[in-house]
Amino acid sequence: MTANAEPRQHPSEDDPRIMLHGQMGxxxxxxxxxxxxxxxxxxxxxxxxxxxxxxGPQHPSTHGVLRVVLKISGEKVVDLDxxxxxxxxxxxxxxxxxxxxxxxxxxxPLEYVSSLFMEWAPVMSVEKLMDVQVPRRAxxxxxxxxxxxxxxxxxxxxxxxxLDLGGLTPILYSFIERDEIVEALAALTGQRMLFNYFRxxxxxxxxxxxxxxxxxxxxxxxxxxxxxxxGLLNENEIFVRRMRGIGRVDRDMALRMGVTGPNIRAAGVxxxxxxxxxxxxxxxLEFNVPVRGANGGGDSLDRYLLxxxxxxxxxxxxDQCLHEMPDGPVMARLPRLMRxxxxxxxxxxxxxxxxxxxxxxxxxxxxxxxFRIHDPSFVHLQLVGMLMKDNLIxxxxxxxxxxxxxxxxxxx
Amino acid sequence: xxxTPDGSADAVGPAATSAAGNDAGLVAASPSGVSSPIIVPxxxxxxxxxxxxxxxxxAYTHLRELEGSDLMLSDTARWGQLDVIPTKADILIDLxxxxxxxxxxxxxxxxxxxxxxxxxxxxxMDRWGMFPFRASPRQADVLIVAGTLTTKMAGPLVRxxxxxxxxxxxxxxxxxxxxxxxxxxxYSTIEGIDRVMPVDVYVPGCPPRPEGLIYGMMKLGQLxxxxxxxxxxxxxxxxxxxxx
Numbered sequence: 001m002t003a004n005a006e007p008r009q010h011p012s013e014d015d016p017r018i019m020l021h022g023q024m025g026x027x028x029x030x031x032x033x034x035x036x037x038x039x040x041x042x043x044x045x046x047x048x049x050x051x052x053x054x055x056g057p058q059h060p061s062t063h064g065v066l067r068v069v070l071k072i073s074g075e076k077v078v079d080l081d082x083x084x085x086x087x088x089x090x091x092x093x094x095x096x097x098x099x100x101x102x103x104x105x106x107x108x109p110l111e112y113v114s115s116l117f118m119e120w121a122p123v124m125s126v127e128k129l130m131d132v133q134v135p136r137r138a139x140x141x142x143x144x145x146x147x148x149x150x151x152x153x154x155x156x157x158x159x160x161x162x163l164d165l166g167g168l169t170p171i172l173y174s175f176i177e178r179d180e181i182v183e184a185l186a187a188l189t190g191q192r193m194l195f196n197y198f199r200x201x202x203x204x205x206x207x208x209x210x211x212x213x214x215x216x217x218x219x220x221x222x223x224x225x226x227x228x229x230x231g232l233l234n235e236n237e238i239f240v241r242r243m244r245g246i247g248r249v250d251r252d253m254a255l256r257m258g259v260t261g262p263n264i265r266a267a268g269v270x271x272x273x274x275x276x277x278x279x280x281x282x283x284x285l286e287f288n289v290p291v292r293g294a295n296g297g298g299d300s301l302d303r304y305l306l307x308x309x310x311x312x313x314x315x316x317x318x319d320q321c322l323h324e325m326p327d328g329p330v331m332a333r334l335p336r337l338m339r340x341x342x343x344x345x346x347x348x349x350x351x352x353x354x355x356x357x358x359x360x361x362x363x364x365x366x367x368x369x370x371f372r373i374h375d376p377s378f379v380h381l382q383l384v385g386m387l388m389k390d391n392l393i394x395x396x397x398x399x400x401x402x403x404x405x406x407x408x409x410x411x412x
Numbered sequence: 413x414x415x416t417p418d419g420s421a422d423a424v425g426p427a428a429t430s431a432a433g434n435d436a437g438l439v440a441a442s443p444s445g446v447s448s449p450i451i452v453p454x455x456x457x458x459x460x461x462x463x464x465x466x467x468x469x470x471a472y473t474h475l476r477e478l479e480g481s482d483l484m485l486s487d488t489a490r491w492g493q494l495d496v497i498p499t500k501a502d503i504l505i506d507l508x509x510x511x512x513x514x515x516x517x518x519x520x521x522x523x524x525x526x527x528x529x530x531x532x533x534x535x536x537m538d539r540w541g542m543f544p545f546r547a548s549p550r551q552a553d554v555l556i557v558a559g560t561l562t563t564k565m566a567g568p569l570v571r572x573x574x575x576x577x578x579x580x581x582x583x584x585x586x587x588x589x590x591x592x593x594x595x596x597x598x599y600s601t602i603e604g605i606d607r608v609m610p611v612d613v614y615v616p617g618c619p620p621r622p623e624g625l626i627y628g629m630m631k632l633g634q635l636x637x638x639x640x641x642x643x644x645x646x647x648x649x650x651x652x653x654x655x656x
Contacts, residue, residue: 057568058518059547065520065565086565087521090598097597105594109560109618112522156525175532193522193619408521 043081049073053393057086063160063400064407066381070393077388077396082381087411095371100126100200100338103371107358108194111375111409114153116146117351119198122371124279124347125360126200129340137328138202139281144321145185145197146349147314148215151222152181153352154307154314155229157404161304162233164401165242170232177225184214201332207325215322222315230308243301247387247399250297257386258379261354263403265291266298266306273350285320287313300402307404339366353377353404373412377405509553509579510633516552517545518572521559523586523619530622542629549575554632555609556625560588560595561602573609580643581636583628584611587618594618610642 035041046052056067065086071079091110095103103122110118120142127134155178159171182192187210189195197204233239249259254267264271272289274282290309293302342364348357354376361370380403387399519527531537531545546552549572561569573582584605587593592603605611612635615628635641 057565058572064524086562086568087560088562088564088600089521089560089595090600094595094598109522109594112525171528172533175529176534179529179534192621193526 043069043071043079046071047073047078050078055396057083063405064410066407066410068384068396070396072393075392077391077393080385080388080396082384084381085411087407089412091412092371092373095122096368099366100340100368103368104198104200105194105196107373108196109408110373110412111351111353111356111377111406112193113156113406114149114352115194116142116149116197117349117356119196120146120349121347121356121358122360123198123200124349125345125358126338126340128345128347129343129360129362130200130334130338132201132332132334134202134332135329136281136326137206138330138332140321140325141203141207141330142198143280143282143285144318144325145188145195145203147317147321148181148185150314150352151311151318152178154311155181157307157352157401158229158233158304160404161398161401162239164397165239167233167236167239170229173229173232177229180214180218184211184218187211187214199331200338201334202330206330212322215318219315219318219322222318223312226308226311226315234305234308240301242395242398243299243304243402245299246391246395247300247303247402248297249383249387253383253386254298257382259354259383260376260379261350261352262306262310263298263303263354263380263383265289266293266302268292268294268298273348273355277348279347279349284324285317287317289313300399303402303404337366339364348374351376353406353409354380356409375409375412377407377409381405381410506637506639510636512541513554513581513629513633513636514544514546514552515542515554515556515583515629516549516572516576517547518555518569519558520561520565520569521588523558523588526619526622527556527558527585527625530625535622535626537626537629540626540630540633542626549573550577552576553579554581554583554629556583556585557589557605558585558619560586560593561605561608562600563602564600566602566608569605570608578643579636579641581612581632581641582609582643583613583615583625583632585615585620585625585628587616590614590616612640612642 035044050071050073053070053072054067055070057065059066067083067086069081069083070077071081089109091107094106098106103126104119107118107122108115155174159174162168162170185195185197186192188208189197189204249263249267251268253259254264254269259267260271260273268291270289270291273279274287275289290306290313292298292306292309298306340362342362344359344361346357346359348355350356355374356376357374359370359372359374360368363369381400383403384396384400388396391399519525529535531543537543542554549555553576555573555576557569573580582605584590588595588601589605592601595601596603602608613628613632615624617624620628
C-alpha cells in the first residue's frame with residue numbers, strides 16, 4: 001500500500017459522472033452489442049421515419065414465447081426480426097441421453113398441441129432400425145388416435161385464428177371440441193395432453209369401453225358440430241376481408257422454402273406425407289388430399305379454409321378406422337432392452353402442421369448416438385419475415401396465426 | 413328494533429363522561445382511553461331472533477373496552493350489542509381480492525393450453541372470479557407460470573413479475589415449474605421457478621388438469637384472505653441470469 005493512495009470515494013447521486021449514461025433523450029443502442037452479421041447491421045439501422053417495436057416474448061398472440069422485433073414506418077411493417085430460443089429445452093440432447101423407451105416421454109411435450117405425432121415419428125424411426133413388424137391393430141389405433149388429435153388441433157387453430165383477429169367467441173367453441181376429444185383420449189391413455197401412448201412396436205394399451213363410447217358419442221355429431229363451427233366465422237365479412245389476399249405464399253415460394261403440411265397444400269401443391277410417402281395403414285384408407293389456391297397462390301384465407309377441409313377428411317378416416325379395426329395384439333414382441341443395429345433411420349409423419357420427422361443414428365447401444373428433429377413450424381416461421389413486408393402491424397399476428405406455428409416445436 | 417340506541421346508552425358513553433378538565437378542541441379522553449366513537453344507527457340489519465341478543469343496549473360502544481373480558485367470546489359482544497359493524501377495511505379488501513383474482517396471460521409451454529382450457533367453456537374459471545386474463549402485468553394480481561421456464565425466458569419472466577403491482581401472487585403450474593419435471597436434466601431449463609421468484613401455490617402434474625389449476629387458485633384465495641402471500645418476503649433469487 002503506497003502512502004499517497006487516495007481513500008476510495010463512494011459515488012453519490014451528485015456525482016456528474018454517474019449521470020452521463022442516463023441523460024434524457026439518450027437511448028441505449030439496440031441491440032446492445034455491435035452488429036455481428038450483415039443482416040443485423042442492415043436490420044438495426046433505422047431509416048427515415050422508422051422505429052422499432054418490440055413484440056414479446058410475453059405477448060398474448062405469439063403462439064408461445066416468441067419475440068418479434070418489428071421495424072415499422074407509421075402503421076406499415078418495413079422489416080421484422082424474430083428472436084427464438086425462449087422455449088429451448090434441449091430436447092434433442094435429452095433424447096440422446098435417454099434410452100429408446102424414454103425418448104417417447106422426452107419428445108412428447110415438444111409440440112404440445114399435437115403430441116401424438118411427436119411420438120409417432122421417433123417410434124417409427126426406431127422400428128425401422130429394429131426391423132419390427134407392428135401389429136395391424138396397433139397401426140389402426142395409431143391412425144385413429146392421431147386423426148382424432150388432428151381434429152382437436154385444427155379446432156384450436158380455428159379458435160386462435162379468430163382470437164388473433166379480435167374475435168373471442170370461436171375459441172370457446174373450439175375448446176369444447178378439443179376437450180371432448182382429449183377427454184376421450186385421456187380415457188385411453190390416462191393423460192389429457194402429453195399422452196405417452198405409442199411404443200416401439202405398438203401402443204401402450206388396447207382400446208377400452210370408455211374411449212369407444214366417448215368417441216362414438218362424439219362421432220355421432222362431429223360433422224354437424226364442424227359445420228356449426230364453420231358457420232361462426234366463414235360468413236363473417238370482417239374476418240374474410242382481413243384474411244383474403246394477405247400473406248400470399250405462391251407455389252414457387254412454398255417449394256423453395258421447404259413448406260409442408262396444410263400451408264403448402266394451400267399454395268396449390270398436393271403434398272401430403274400420408275400419400276406421397278405412405279406409412280402405417282394410410283394406403284388402405286380412403287381420403288382425399290384437399291388442395292386450395294391453385295390459381296394465384298394461397299393467402300391466409302386459403303390456409304384457414306384448407307384446415308377446415310382437412311377436418312372433414314380426418315373424420316372420414318376416423319370413421320373407417322372404427323369400422324375396419326382388425327382384431328389382434330397391440331404390441332410386437334420385443335426385448336426389454338432395445339439395442340438396435342448400428343445404422344441410421346429417418347421417419348416422417350404428417351402432423352397437423354406439416355412434415356414432422358426424426359433422424360436417429362444408432363451406434364448399437366441402448367441410446368441413440370444422434371437424434372435429430374425436423375419440425376415444420378420452424379420452417380413456416382421463416383415465411384413470416386417474407387410475408388410481412390409492407391403489411392400492417394395488425395396483420396402480422398393474423399398471418400402468423402394462419403401459418404399456425406407452435407413455439408415448442410420451433411425452439412425444440 | 414331491539415338494537416336501536418336508547419337514552420341510557422347515550423348517557424353512559426365515553427363522550428358523556430369526558431367534558432371537564434380537557435381543553436376544548438381536543439378529542440376528549442375517556443377513562444378507558446378510547447376516543448368518542450362514530451355511531452351509525454342500525455337501519456340495515458336486524459336479527460331474525462332478537463331474543464338471541466341482550467334486550468338492552470350496552471354501556472360500551474367500542475370493542476377495545478371489552479378486550480380481555482369473557483364477553484368477547486360471545487356473539488352478543490361481537491354483533492348484537494353494537495350499532496356499528498366492528499370490522500376493518502382490510503378484511504373487506506381481502507375478501508374482494510380473494511374473489512377477483514386476475515391472472516396474467518403469460519403461457520410459456522404445454523400447461524398454457526390447459527390454462528386456456530380452464531378459462532374456456534368446459535371448466536369456466538370465471539365462475540370463481542378468476543377469468544379476466546390480463547395481457548398487461550400492470551393489471552394483473554396473479555402470475556400463473558404455465559410451462560417450462562428456460563434460462564433465456566427467466567429474465568423476462570422476472571421482469572414481468574416485478575412489473576406487477578403489489579400485492580401479487582405466483583402460482584407454479586406443472587411439474588416443470590415446481591421442480592423441473594421431465595426437463596430437470598436439461599442444460600437450458602430452470603429447475604423450479606422458486607429459484608427466481610417466490611411461489612405461493614404449487615400445482616403439480618404434467619400438465620395438471622384444468623380442475624387442478626382451479627383448485628390451486630382456490631387455495632390461493634385462502635392464502636390471500638389470510639395474508640400469507642410470499643411476495644414481500646424475498647426478492648429475486650440467486651439464479652437469475654444477467655443480461656438476458
